[in-house]
Amino acid sequence: xxxxxxxxxxxxxxxxxxxxxxxxxxxxxxxxxxxxxxxxxxxxxxxxxxxxxxxxxxxxxxxxxxxxxxxxxxxxxxxxxxxxxxxxxxxxxxxxxxxxxxxxxxxxxxxxxxxxxxxxxxxxxxxxxxxxxxxxxxxxxxxxxxxxxxxxxxxxxxxxxxxxxxxxxxxxxxxxxxxxxxxxxxxxxxxxxxxxxxxxxxxxxxxxxxxxxxxxxxxxxxxxxxxxxxxxxxxxxxxx
Ligand code: F6R
Numbered sequence: 676x677x678x679x680x681x682x683x684x685x686x687x688x689x690x691x692x693x694x695x696x697x698x699x700x701x702x703x704x705x706x707x708x709x710x711x712x713x714x715x716x717x718x719x720x721x722x723x724x725x726x727x728x729x730x731x732x733x734x735x736x737x738x739x740x741x742x743x744x745x746x747x748x749x750x751x752x753x754x755x756x757x758x759x760x761x762x763x764x765x766x767x768x769x770x771x772x773x774x775x776x777x778x779x780x781x782x783x784x785x786x787x788x789x790x791x792x793x794x795x796x797x798x799x800x801x802x803x804x805x806x807x808x809x810x811x812x813x814x815x816x817x818x819x820x821x822x823x824x825x826x827x828x829x830x831x832x833x834x835x836x837x838x839x840x841x842x843x844x845x846x847x848x849x850x851x852x853x854x855x856x857x858x859x860x861x862x863x864x865x866x867x868x869x870x871x872x873x874x875x876x877x878x879x880x881x882x883x884x885x886x887x888x889x890x891x892x893x894x895x896x897x898x899x900x901x902x903x904x905x906x907x908x909x910x911x912x913x914x915x
Contacts, residue, residue, distance in 0.1 A: 676883065676896055676897050676899065676902045676903075676904060677902070677903050677904070678883055678903075678904045678906070678911070678914070679903060679904070679905045679906070680906055680907070680908060680911045681905065681906075681907060682907065682908070683871055683872075683907040683908070683909070686716070686717075686869060686871055686905060686906075686907055687716035687717045687719065687720045688720055689905055690714075690717045690720075690803070690867060690869055690905055691717055691720040691721050691724060693801070693867055693903070693905075694706070694717070694721060694730075694801065694803075694867075695721075695724060695729065695730045697800060697801045697865070698730055698731070698732065698735060699730075701800060702731070702733075702734040702735070703734040703735060703736070704735050704736075704800040704801060705735070705736045705737070705738065705793075705796045705797060705798065705799050705800050706735055706736070706737045706738075706799070706800065706801055706802075706803070707737070707738050707739075707740065707799040707801065707802030707803060707804075707855075707860070707863055708737050708738070708739045708740070708758065708762070708803055709739070709740050709803050709804055709805050709813075710739065710740075710741075710754045710757045710758065710761075711805045712805075713805035713806075713869050713870065713871065714761075714803055714805060714869065715761055717803070717869065718761045718762040719761075721762065721766065722762065722765040722766060725765070725766045725767065726765075731767055732766045732767050732768035733767045733768070733769070735768055735772065736768075736772040736773070736774070736796050737758075737763075737768065737772065737773045737774060738774045738775075738789075738792070738793055738796070738799060738855075739754055739755075739758060739774065739775040739776065740802075740804070740812075740813040740814075740854060740855050740860075741754060741776060741813045741814045741852050741853060741854040741855065742754045742755065742775050742776040742777065742778040742852060742853050743778050743849040743851070743852050744778050744782055744827065744849055744851040744852055744853060745778060745779070745847070745849045745851070746778045746779075746849060747778070747779050748775075748777075748778075748779075752841055752842055752846070752848075753778060754775055754778075755775040755778075758773065758775060774789070774792060774793075776789050776825070776853035776854075777853075778849075778852075778853065782827050782851075782853060783827075785853065786824075786825040786826050786827065786853055787825070789825045789853070789855075790824050790825040790855075790859065793825075793855075793859065798862060798863070798864065799862070799863035799864065800863070800864050800865065801863065801864070801865045801866075801867060802860055802863035802865070802866045802867070803867050803869070804860070804866060804867065804868040804869070804893075805868070805869060805870065806868060806870050806875055806878050806879065806882065806893050807833070807834055807837065807878065808833060808837060808874060808875065808877075808878055809831065809833045809834065809878065810878045810881055810882060810890070810891035810892055810893045810894065811831075811834065811892050811893070812857070812860060812868070812892050812893045812895075812896075813854040813855050813856075813857075813860060814828045814830060814834070814852040814854035815828065815854060815855075815856065815857050815860075815892040816828060816829075816830065816831045816834060816892070817831070817889070817890045817891065817892060818889055818890060819856070819857055819889060819892050820856070820857065820889065821857050821858070821861075821889055821892075821895050822856075822857070822858045823856030823857050823858055823859075824855075824856040824858055824859050825853065825854065825855050825856055825859055826853070826854065826856055827851055827852070827853055828851070828852055828853075828854050829850060829851055830849075830850050830851070830852060835848065835850060857892055857895050860895075861895060861896075861898065861899055864901065865901040865902075865903075866896060866899055866901065866902040866903070867902075867903050867905060868882075868893065868896060868902065868903070868904045868905070869905050869906070870904070870905075870906045870907075870910040871906065871907045871909065871910055872907070872909050872910055873909040873910070873912060875906075875909075875910045876909065876910055876911070876912045876913040877913055878891070878893065879904070879906055879910050879911065879913065879914070880913035880914055881893075881894060882894050882896065882897075882904065883897075883904060883914060884914060884915060
């Protein structure tokens with residue numbers, strides 16, 4: 676695991692450099708993508724580089740980490756909708772090459788199908804991750820098996836609370852999600868975890884310096900040979 680600490684306003688461009696280098700090396704790369712607030716600036720930067728013809732996604736494919744069960748792709752809080760708005764609608768990736776777990780289909784078979792589709796695409800070349808305050812990656816909440824694959828998870832009260840800000844007061848907030856497992860993430864050839872702000876400092880400290888533990892799912896990245904943790908100074912503030 677390599678830790679890179681950079682000023683907050685350089686995180687997105689450094690992350691975009693890594694994504695663009697990957698696509699230059701291998702134009703038909705399979706990208707693993709995340710939602711949430713963390714990757715938004717990265718996606719904005721990628722859109723801008725695409726508009727300046729510095730990068731193309733025409734031959735790339737993508738697999739998102741997770742999706743809420745019970746939200747259709749048209750629901751504004753669904754992760755499919757988020758990805759369309761924040762990235763896919765603004766770049767040249769082929770729509771049929773973008774994959775987000777289907778929150779409306781029969782969950783058990785769709786988890787298995789998702790895992791098989793990742794394998795059929797040749798596996799993920801570069802997985803982008805954010806991190807939850809509780810150390811989750813994807814929706815692999817504390818206690819998740821380190822050998823888990825794509826499956827259904829119940830979201831913890833902490834995660835529900837952290838994500839409540841995206842839902843209106845009168846809006847249904849799902850408490851179940853389909854998520855890639857920790858083993859699915861660890862099988863990616865390269866992983867890039869992004870974190871900014873003091874609120875993530877404790878989770879980052881446990882990820883980087885804590886014992887490898889299912890209670891901090893992101894600490895599993897210590898086992899990954901090509902994992903980069905790209906964080907700002909505030910997120911790094913509890914590192915020894
Ligand atoms: C999103 C995801 C989550 C988030 C994490 C951080 O697809 O899988 O693990 O990356 O909850 O969320 P933000 O970036 O909103 O702090």
